[in-house]
Amino acid sequence: MINYRGNKLSVENKYVLKIAKNNQTPFYLYSAKAIKDNFEQFCRVFKKINPLICFSVKSNSNPKILRILKGLGAGADVVSGGELLKVLNAGISPKKIVFSGVGKSTDELKMAIKRKILLINAESYSEIALINKLSKSSKRKTSIGLRLNPDIDAKTLGKISTGRAVDKFGLSRKKLIEVCKNLKEFKHIELNSLSVHIGSQILSDIPFKKTLKVIEEIIRKTKTHFKFIDLGGGFGISYSSKEKRIKLNNYSNLVNKFKKKYNCNIIFEPGRAIIGNTGILVSKIQYIKNSISKSFVIIDAGMNDFMRPALYGAYHSIVPLIKSKSQSMKNLEFVGPICETSCKFSSYKKYYKIKEEDYVAILDVGAYGSVLSSNYNTKPLPAEILIDKNHVKIIRKRQSLSEIIKN
Ligand code: LLP
Numbered sequence: 001m002i003n004y005r006g007n008k009l010s011v012e013n014k015y016v017l018k019i020a021k022n023n024q025t026p027f028y029l030y031s032a033k034a035i036k037d038n039f040e041q042f043c044r045v046f047k048k049i050n051p052l053i054c055f056s057v058k059s060n061s062n063p064k065i066l067r068i069l070k071g072l073g074a075g076a077d078v079v080s081g082g083e084l085l086k087v088l089n090a091g092i093s094p095k096k097i098v099f100s101g102v103g104k105s106t107d108e109l110k111m112a113i114k115r116k117i118l119l120i121n122a123e124s125y126s127e128i129a130l131i132n133k134l135s136k137s138s139k140r141k142t143s144i145g146l147r148l149n150p151d152i153d154a155k156t157l158g159k160i161s162t163g164r165a166v167d168k169f170g171l172s173r174k175k176l177i178e179v180c181k182n183l184k185e186f187k188h189i190e191l192n193s194l195s196v197h198i199g200s201q202i203l204s205d206i207p208f209k210k211t212l213k214v215i216e217e218i219i220r221k222t223k224t225h226f227k228f229i230d231l232g233g234g235f236g237i238s239y240s241s242k243e244k245r246i247k248l249n250n251y252s253n254l255v256n257k258f259k260k261k262y263n264c265n266i267i268f269e270p271g272r273a274i275i276g277n278t279g280i281l282v283s284k285i286q287y288i289k290n291s292i293s294k295s296f297v298i299i300d301a302g303m304n305d306f307m308r309p310a311l312y313g314a315y316h317s318i319v320p321l322i323k324s325k326s327q328s329m330k331n332l333e334f335v336g337p338i339c340e341t342s343c344k345f346s347s348y349k350k351y352y353k354i355k356e357e358d359y360v361a362i363l364d365v366g367a368y369g370s371v372l373s374s375n376y377n378t379k380p381l382p383a384e385i386l387i388d389k390n391h392v393k394i395i396r397k398r399q400s401l402s403e404i405i406k407n
Contacts, residue, residue: 001034002280002363007323009280009361012387016282017321020359023383024398026283026301028370029361032068032388034278039072042270045248048256051266052118054098056233057083059271059367060279062384064395066090069274075118077233077269081108088115098230098267100147100197102168109134113142119267121145121195121230123170125179128186135188145193145230148176150214154199154207154234157312163198163211170196173218180222193267194218197232200272203243205251208234212258219262230267231255237276239364240315272367279366281306281382282321285358286337294331294347299360302336303343304379306365307372310342317363318346324353334360338377370396375404 002011009016011031019029042053054075057066061083066076067090075096076087087097097117104112104120104127112120113135122128122144135142149170152163162169171179176194183191196211208231215229238245259266283301290296308314318334327350334345345362354360373381380399385392 001031001037001278004323007325009319009321009323011280013390014387014392016280016361017359019385019392020282020284020321023385023394025359026281026299026305027383027385027398028279028365029282030065030279030366030384030386030395032386035065035068035275035366036072038274038278039069039074042268042273043073046252046255046266046268049252049259049266051268052096052228054096054230054267054269055274056269056271057087058371060275060369061086061371062395063090064386064393065275066092068388075267077271081105081111084108084111084115084117094118098145098195098269100195100269106130106134110138113138113140116140117143119143119145119193119195119228119230121147121193123147125171125175128179128183128189132186132188141188141190143190143192145195145228146171146176146179146191147195147197148173148215148218150196150198150211152198152207152210152214154202155204156199156201156234156236157314159312160201161199163196163207173214176218177221180224191224192226193228193230194226195228195230195232195267197269198234200234201236202234203236203246205246205248208251209254212254216258216262226262226264228267229258229262229264230269233269233271233273235270235273237272237364237367240317274367276367277364279369280361280363281365281369282359282361285354285356285360288354288356294333297332297334297354297360299334299336299345301362301382302338302377302379303340304338304374304376305336305382306345306362306369307374308365308368309345310340311372315346316365318348318360319363320352320354321359321361327352338379375399378404380404 054077079101147170303310383398384396
């Protein structure tokens with residue numbers, strides 16, 4: 001969906017250069033077809049299981065994109081009152097919404113209780129007590145899940161690992177078993193699920209398989225029948241030729257056996273696997289500055305527009321919108337305009353011929369791209385554009401300077 005036609009980068013059948021000439025850079029550009037294909041591919045892999053797929057809204061919360069996913073049958077995994085309102089506005093049924101997070105506020109919990117969402121995945125004893133208290137005052141019984149911290153290392157970046165005992169998420173096995181035993185004291189809670197999420201950008205199925213074993217142990221020890229087992233998200237994608245997209249067929253068979261054995265419904269919460277490779281960030285080269293050891297290619301997108309490289313040292317490939325025939329040997333470093341050394345993107349030893357005022361695209365920025373953008377250095381939020389059935393649609397307008405300086 002996002003590839004070269006001849007030497008011109010295209011999204012679906014549109015030349016990106018043409019869009020770049022008509023819109024102020026930097027901007028995010030997505031392919032609706034790629035989103036649909038990824039979602040359908042995910043459904044296909046887990047077809048036998050017939051899971052509820054709750055798209056992880058933190059990865060991309062553009063309302064138009066949420067509506068596309070709703071149309072494909074997705075539910076939503078939300079982590080704030082704002083995300084909850086966004087998905088309800090997109091028309092996603094409360095019965096397909098799960099709410100995770102270690103620090104849900106009282107107001108956020110009230111909102112979720114009122115809307116009767118499928119599950120509030122509770123992460124501490126105090127949170128369960130609060131949900132119980134709030135449900136009692138609104139004369140309700142609230143459906144909850146318990147989030148387990150299985151103490152499993154997902155072997156991903158430390159900053160996006162969530163399933164080790166040292167990570168803040170979930171209840172330890174011991175605590176969770178204890179909570180299950182004492183749950184009767186909470187009359188306004190209905191325990192319907194056990195949930196896990198061990199991290200993000202996981203490229204091997206081994207940690208997932210290990211997690212299933214821990215879940216079995218919990219079911220055995222608590223003698224509880226969970227109506228739902230929420231296996232979270234975390235499925236990795238390939239950002240470079242070194243990283244191979246995770247293969248899920250084997251895991252799917254295992255989950256299928258598990259489902260039959262324990263007679264439960266399965267929930268997944270993928271974000272990156274659905275949206276990651278469906279978007280690019282288009283940017284213009286402002287200056288090329290030569291130093292002793294390398295050339296800095298200063299583009300107009302910065303860490304305010306796209307944080308992953310600065311935040312995690314994440315690699316994202318950068319490609320020219322028009323590919324020259326030959327490449328030259330030169331140390332190039334793509335950097336942005338923000339006044340921080342970490343406002344830099346990828347480096348190359350060999351690159352296509354480029355010059356000032358040419359355009360480039362940072363690839364695979366659909367997940368955790370636009371959602372992490374900020375007004376740092378008082379820069380406006382970039383536009384988001386979607387190619388959908390041959391149409392170029394602006395799905396978020398570029399913020400104007402007057403909007404930012406108002407407050
Ligand atoms: N479920 C829960 C409870 C989560 O915390 C997350 C992500 C997901 C599902 C979706 O994970 P995914 O399928 O997208 O891997 N900003 C970081 C990633 C943070 C992930 C946080 N939680 C990055 O840019 O890599």
